[in-house]
Amino acid sequence: MASPEDSAEELFAKAQEYLESGCLEVWLLFPEARLIFVNAGQRWRLFNADEVVNTQSVLGGFSVAISELLA
Numbered sequence: 001m002a003s004p005e006d007s008a009e010e011l012f013a014k015a016q017e018y019l020e021s022g023c024l025e026v027w028l029l030f031p032e033a034r035l036i037f038v039n040a041g042q043r044w045r046l047f048n049a050d051e052v053v054n055t056q057s058v059l060g061g062f063s064v065a066i067s068e069l070l071a
Contacts, residue, residue: 004032015039025058031070 015026028037034049054063
């Protein structure tokens, strides 16, 4: 989860490192902006506060409302 001190650029770079190291899926949570970015190795998907985010390749069938996750 991003904190106010974290730069988005640094977080996306670290996420890319995880993906390149074999991580199947990365979620970046930005609570102040009420946004979540999910990457399952191909592209980033953006979810906003009124959506439900689900896994792409890990924990099949798992989903959560962003408003609940960032509450």
